[in-house]
Amino acid sequence: MPELPEVETIKRGLSKFCLGKKILHVKVFCEKSFIGPTELVEGQEIVGFRRFGKALIVDLKNSISMMIHLRMTGQLIYDGKERYAAGHPSENFVAELPNKQTRVMFEMDSGTLYFNDQRKFGFVKVIPTAEVEDDKFIKNLAKEPWEISVGEFYQKLQRHKNAPIKAVILDQKTICGLGNIYADEALYDAEIHPKRLAGSLSTVEAENLIKSACKVMDASIDSGGSTMATYVKADGTKGDYLEKFAKVFRNEGNPCPRCGTEIEKIKVAGRGTHICPQCQKLVVVDCDERKGVEND
DNA sequence: CTAGGATCCTGTCAGC
């Protein structure tokens, strides 16, 4: 999906285009994509957008909120005076809407917001604003990379010491916000092999991994708005932000930007995984580093 | 408790 940076981008965009606007009518094309009564949402003004990890919260004036999770293929496309689209990149960004993949349509006083989702894993859920933070999904989220301390992160790695590090950082209860792209990019940036057992990382490596996660997601958020805008430019230019900044993700066969070695695609934790076999060694043999691990 | 695999669903692409 849309990982944390994309949801942040959506939040910023919708705040700009939809804040203060009124939802006049909700049309549900797929029952499982909209959980709760549409009546609670209709006629309501949008008073705020919030983000918890990869979940977007839309607060309404009547103290009702919508929790939106895009999962793998969700998209939010606002079509008003201009079009603002974000989420899973696809032709839908520039296509006629609604279409076959439109699951929910919000008719607003100023335009239309479309929730599209090819695989129907995502959802919009109606909940009282007061209960948002008690929602099971949100309650279980760990801290985001910018917030988590090295000590807390390292402790969590120890709790999952026999699982590959990639699987552990994909777990939103360990660290929140990373998905398949940024997990690969962060591990590459920190020069850590995704199959390394979480318990084998030194505190220094754990710290570097957090820093790298912040770095790659910051870069994405910074460019996110503009790349998404580029994507829906009037000329139909397709500017997939992956091309712009991903170093390894979907770059198998291309040279590593750091050392020139060919990037490989492997499978870790059941997910396609991209690495530089030179920069990300599976076995750490440096004796001094090992000593550091023992002492922690 | 952890680790790993199946599963939800639709669409696309590679390989016959």
Place this chain on the structure above:
DNA sequence: TGCTGACAGGATCCTA
């Protein structure tokens, strides 16, 4: 062309 299986920017549920 048509079929088949693998796989996909996520998270949960089930099993051992």
